[in-house]
Amino acid sequence: MAESNGTHIKALFDWVTEHGGSASKVQIEAVPGVGNGVVAKQALTAGEAYIHIPPELIITDKVCRSILPADSELEGRPLMCAFLVHERFVNKQSFWKPYIDVLPKEFHTPLFFSDDELQFLDGTPAGSSVGEMREKYMKEYEQALEAVEETVLPRSVFTFNTYLWAVTVCTSRSFTDDLVKDHEDARSARNAILLPLMDMVNHYPQSKVTWRHGTSGISLVTEVGLAAGSQALNNYGPKSNEELMLGYGFCIAGNPFDFFHVKLNYASDPLYMQKKQVLEATGLGELRHCITRAAMTTDLLPILRVLAMNEADMHYLGAAQREDLEDCGLRVELNARHLLLLLLGQQRCKFEAVEANLPNIDTENTRVARMYRKGVYEAIISTIDELVSSVRQLGALGSDLARAGKHALPKYIATGGASCDVVLQQGNTTDSSPNKRARTESPVEQFIDTAVITEESFVGDAAFAEAAEQVDVDEDTLLALFLIRALFDPASVWHAAVKRLEEFKHPMLVAEQSEQYADMLMELYEIHSALFPVLSETFADVFDAGQFSLDRFLWAAGVVSALDVRVAVDGEGEAVNGVCIV
Known part of the structure; x- marks a missing residue:
């Protein structure tokens, strides 16, 4: 929050008190x-109100409309922005002057970053958002410019820069009018409102507060006790x-709600149409996702499971239900995580x-x-770590x-399979078959x-x-x-699994x-x-003619295709490809 003159x-405070409000229990101080x-x-x-604002000090859509002709159709944010610019730069006798005077004159949202400062958003979701925001606000500004007469708001004052200032006042300080609506009005369209003085209370995640409103106005109530000076x-x-950052111009260290977006793209997948049908039929068509x-x-x-499926999976899955995607076998679980690890690895790089x-800039x-x-x-990084941990856990399950x-193969491949979810929860530590390496290796x-x-x-098999x-x-052959x-x-360590x-x-x-x-x-x-x-003829003791028939070769090639798994030894990096027999 920008500092304001004492x-x-x-x-x-005097203006709020004069018009029936109350804020005598608090004061504005510099906070390090x-x-x-x-x-x-x-x-x-706990339960004590510390700021009360009467209805006449709430800036609503109706208040903003007072500067326009009665037949004007301007509404929403463009209307509020026009009002704020008018009250700051034109109406020197404004009723709202005590409030306008404490509003920040500059902000630190990316809308006001220099070109060098914008480089610090490269490679982030916010980087592409800034240009989109400016385009959106330019359209709003042009709409407002057309609706507001020159005599009301001169063009020399109502510039795109002053509009951006007003927009940022709205994004950083406005509330929705749900706070002051009665229950019977709660379903009506939501509009922004400004609450002088109340909008100076800083944000912190999961703070315990309550809003109370009635005919006398709106109050902000603490749900926990506060010591003097806190x-x-x-x-x-x-x-x-x-x-x-985009709306208010600040960030919180260690914010638990930090996120990034991943957008899944499978348009080049030969099974695109089949997978698209399954995703849409199961309500999973959205490909842009948020990860915190x-x-x-x-x-x-569930979407990644579908994207990780091959021809056999898609054929036998048929008309899938959402629950069919909950346990698709160990191989699909691993391949799904591998897909996401590849995507996140690219983003990290x-x-x-x-x-x-x-650049070496510090502002x-x-x-x-x-x-x-x-x-x-x-x-x-935390998501990659979680996925790697999950891959290791699945690896331990598979080896056990x-x-x-x-x-844990799907029923269409082999009957009697265990559920990945059940085995992961219960654990399985039986060790009854040979292992080529020491148990000290990673899962x-x-x-x-x-x-x-x-x-x-x-x-x-020498x-x-x-x-x-x-x-x-090739390797598959x-x-x-x-x-x-x-x-x-029968002597092969793989015989029973292949059988x-x-x-x-x-x-x-x-x-x-x-x-x-x-x-x-x-x-x-x-x-x-x-x-x-x-x-x-060349290796008669290895490739018995009666065993390596065309039908048997087609069967084996189908198994290789259907049970292909990709997993990296350390959870990331280059993957090992092979046939997953569990």
């Missing part, structure tokens, strides 16, 4: 790091530093790149902007399931070792590994061949879907015909 403050604040002159008890605080609601330090929006993870190149505006940047960055010979490394078939898994080195095919090998080798997948059919193998997958099937036919019978 004489003007005294005049404001804040500017001016409303401070208790005496101890206040600052009386208001609560504007759960506002982030972005909202506070504490939590993601409740819709974000952009943020850090801008931070490293900011009140840049200090506000730096506090805002810090809050957004911390929200990004694998050791116990259990799984994600253990998960990859025990529950994901990758090229590294070949080391457990004959296959040696043959694979001499076969010039090698994984498909390894699945067939494990299916027919339970034997009845799974990828959509390309479902008769009515075969035409849709014609290109995919043709490619697999060509790969198989290029490999066999050559491999069976």
Whole structure:
């Protein structure tokens, strides 16, 4: 809050008292790091009113309209801005002069930042908002300029700069008229009002205050006791530093409501139309989401699950209900988090790149902007940390399931699967199957070792590994061949897990879907015909001709496609791809 001249403050208190208001229990004092604040002159008890404003001192839409002709259609914020400029610059005998005199003459919102100062918003959501705000306010200004006659508000006074001043008075000091409406009027259109003196009470999140109104006016009441000399605080609601900076020109260190936006874009996904239909059918069509330090929006993870799904998931999901997206299997849970980690990692890198190149400027505006940047960055980092922790927890679940010979696969892939949510809550520490590495490794490394078939898994089958080195095919083809090998080798550590997948059919193998997958099937036919019978003749002990038939190869390729998982060992960074068998 900008500091006001002591004489003007005294005049404001006298004016409020003269017109039936009351503020004798408080005074305006300088508050370190804040500017001016409303401070208790005496101890206040819980439930005690400390400022009362009568109806005649409330600036309403009706009051603002008094400067315009009766037939003027100007309303809302443009009307209030025109009124404020008129009362400050034109009406020297204004009834509202004691209030106008204490209003800040300058603000520290980004609307008033220099070009150098605006660089401190680069890479943040607020950075793009400033230009949009100026465009919006220019349209409002032009609307007001057309509605207000030159004789009422000269163009030399009513400039875009003075309009921006008035706009910021509105955004930083106005309240909604819900505060002064009776119950029967509560559903009518909401308009902004100004409450002189009351608007000097500073904001702090979760402060306990109550508003009381009646025919005699409106009172501000503390819900907690205040010692003499302590600052009386208001609560504007759960506002982030972005909202506070853009609308009020200040930020709060460690603001619990700091957030950033993520916008999901899957337009290039080959399954775009199918996923779009599922998202819209389940009420999840919104792709712009807010993430705070504490939590993601409740819709974000279900949406990410859909975006992480492949052809098999989409085919068997069918006409999905919202509850169908709550437990889609461990693989989808991990892939969904991987998608968000990739997106947040990109945002973090952009943020850090801008931070490293900011100019060496220290002004009140840049200090506000730096506090805002810090809050957004911390929200990004805390969300990444939460996701990494979640990936590790899911990794521990996956490795425990694998050791116990259990799984959390969707029903259309294998029956008898555990619910990820249930197992995560109850825990599972059974260790009954072999593990290639020590238990001292991270949960994600253990998960990859025990529950994901990758090229590294070949080391457990020396004959296959040696043959694979001499076969010039892509990774997915090698994984498909390894699945067939494990299916027919009871000695393989992967045999039991692969065996339970034997009845799974990828959509390309479902008769009515075969035409849709014609290109995919043709490619697999060509790969198989290029490999066999050559491999069976060259490595007869590895690639038994009877086992590596075309049908079995198509099945294995379908499993590789359907159970593909991406997970980074440390939760971030380059991901390991493989076949998730739990």
